Amino acid sequence: MEIEKITAGQELFLDGQETLVGAWKKSLEQHPDKTLFSFNGEKMNRATFLDQTSQTASALVNYGLTQGDRVIISGETSLDLVIAHVACLRLGLILVPVNSSYSESELSFLIKDAAPSAALVDNQEWHELISSIDPDVFISSTSLKIESGPIPDLDFSKPEDPALIAYTSGTTGKPKGAVHTQRTLLAGALSVANAWEWTESDCLLLCLPLFHIHGMGIGLHGTLLVGGSAVLQEGFDQDSIFSAITENGCSMFFGVPTMYNRLLEDERVTQLSSLRLCVSGSAPLSADLHQQLKERGGVDVLERYGTTETMLTISNPFSGERRAGSVGLPLPGVEIKIEQDSGEVLVRGESVFREYWSKHKESDSSFDNGWFKTGDMAIIGDDGYISINGRIKELIITGGLNVYPQEVDEVLQLHPEIVEAAVSGVESQEWGEEVVAWVVMEEGVKSLDLDEIRKFASKYLASYKLPKRLVFVKELPRNALGKVLRHELKEEGGANGK
Ligand code: AMP
Numbered sequence: 001m002e003i004e005k006i007t008a009g010q011e012l013f014l015d016g017q018e019t020l021v022g023a024w025k026k027s028l029e030q031h032p033d034k035t036l037f038s039f040n041g042e043k044m045n046r047a048t049f050l051d052q053t054s055q056t057a058s059a060l061v062n063y064g065l066t067q068g069d070r071v072i073i074s075g076e077t078s079l080d081l082v083i084a085h086v087a088c089l090r091l092g093l094i095l096v097p098v099n100s101s102y103s104e105s106e107l108s109f110l111i112k113d114a115a116p117s118a119a120l121v122d123n124q125e126w127h128e129l130i131s132s133i134d135p136d137v138f139i140s141s142t143s144l145k146i147e148s149g150p151i152p153d154l155d156f157s158k159p160e161d162p163a164l165i166a167y168t169s170g171t172t173g174k175p176k177g178a179v180h181t182q183r184t185l186l187a188g189a190l191s192v193a194n195a196w197e198w199t200e201s202d203c204l205l206l207c208l209p210l211f212h213i214h215g216m217g218i219g220l221h222g223t224l225l226v227g228g229s230a231v232l233q234e235g236f237d238q239d240s241i242f243s244a245i246t247e248n249g250c251s252m253f254f255g256v257p258t259m260y261n262r263l264l265e266d267e268r269v270t271q272l273s274s275l276r277l278c279v280s281g282s283a284p285l286s287a288d289l290h291q292q293l294k295e296r297g298g299v300d301v302l303e304r305y306g307t308t309e310t311m312l313t314i315s316n317p318f319s320g321e322r323r324a325g326s327v328g329l330p331l332p333g334v335e336i337k338i339e340q341d342s343g344e345v346l347v348r349g350e351s352v353f354r355e356y357w358s359k360h361k362e363s364d365s366s367f368d369n370g371w372f373k374t375g376d377m378a379i380i381g382d383d384g385y386i387s388i389n390g391r392i393k394e395l396i397i398t399g400g401l402n403v404y405p406q407e408v409d410e411v412l413q414l415h416p417e418i419v420e421a422a423v424s425g426v427e428s429q430e431w432g433e434e435v436v437a438w439v440v441m442e443e444g445v446k447s448l449d450l451d452e453i454r455k456f457a458s459k460y461l462a463s464y465k466l467p468k469r470l471v472f473v474k475e476l477p478r479n480a481l482g483k484v485l486r487h488e489l490k491e492e493g494g495a496n497g498k
């Protein structure tokens with residue numbers, strides 16, 4: 001029988017009083033003229049950035065927002081989005097970043113759950129929807145066009161004050177808000193900065209979305225913490241990636257495996273070797289892709305592992321072997337335990353979230369004696385390297401984005417010609433996994449059109465959650481209790497390998 005294994009990263013030195021915003025201020029007040037962000041050819045230095053966040057905070061105070069109020073924030077990457085994000089944190093507001101590709105019903109759920117006092121969203125169509133749910137919510141785009149007044153008191157939050165609610169579906173269908181504090185956010189960014197020797201001379205090429213912990217909690221927050229700089233890009237575009245590498249002198253790139261797959265197909269892939277660090281995460285990087293990037297691109301990608309709730313917890317070393325097929329060793333400030341029988345990865349440490357927003361029962365059950373249960377499975381080698389080798393939770397990761405099958409099943413079942421449906425992730429070279437739906441049709445219905453089903457489901461779901469294929473079956477495989485056996489789906493109807 002496997003014995004339970006516990007392994008820990010180096011100690012993370014956090015002064016008890018330190019907060020994310022306090023640490024940012026300290027680093028950004030030095031060298032005011034140094035460029036902090038570049039976006040679409042526009043450059044912004046540290047002094048201007050700090051000043052604009054103060055002005056925006058003043059506008060938010062004018063509107064009547066006070067510490068602890070929740071603020072929905074959503075938009076494509078822009079300087080305004082980043083300024084609003086940081087202004088809220090400096091003012092002690094609790095940020096709720098939202099994926100701008102969400103459908104109206106996904107957004108409605110979050111509004112009801114987080115009960116925000118303000119919504120800074122760039123999608124004008126959402127403004128009406130939000131005010132119809134709660135007319136008292138202050139609504140604006142991320143560029144606040146309201147009068148600002150005197151600069152308010154800023155950066156006063158205490159380490160344990162909630163700072164951000166990151167929505168994730170955890171192990172079930174409905175999204176849950178993982179509450180991070182000033183301290184957990186600081187720890188998450190600091191442990192990575194230490195491990196990857198991230199310094200103020202680094203320039204990060206950041207095209208990851210800023211509503212997710214990967215791009216926001218690590219990419220954006222880390223840049224501000226170390227006082228480095230970042231070239232911000234609105235989404236992944238190969239030409240922009242390669243021109244940023246050659247023209248902006250970037251030194252680091254953070255991506256997901258789907259991005260690396262595309263970069264590998266491009267003859268300019270060798271340009272990646274001019275970066276000092278390329279990181280992959282959010283989904284498994286196959287050993288084969290890792291190897292090909294090394295051979296054809298001359299780049300030894302560093303793979304790391306984490307979750308929204310814990311931030312990053314395991315990483316291949318910056319100096320030392322970056323092992324293909326392994327996520328490496330625990331990061332500073334993190335302890336990892338591999339459960340004896342199930343092989344589940346449990347995490348304890350400085351960057352672990354405090355609770356799920358207003359969900360006490362789920363919060364309690366997601367911990368085992370202080371250890372967060374990730375729902376992922378792993379093995380540890382004799383030399384301490386950890387390899388993720390499965391998932392206990394029902395989760396599909398497609399192009400680095402998470403899809404919770406139950407949520408998609410429920411929507412497909414609303415379709416009048418579908419009796420029941422269940423989705424699962426099928427291996428895909430391009431997406432890692434792709435969403436495939438197994439469907440039982442109503443009697444008399446001979447076939448269903450994929451485009452029509454996608455159009456129907458898009459009223460409720462963001463586009464990356466929509467099925468890429470349909471497999472028609474007579475019935476879904478179920479256990480004695482009626483639960484759909486998703487692992488058996490793939491054997492039905494020959495969806496594998498198509
Ligand atoms: P999220 O909460 O959106 O960051 O998603 C977290 C999930 O992504 C984890 O629970 C894992 O299932 C998966 N994940 C993240 N990084 C990796 C990785 N390097 N290898 C395999 N799975 C990963």
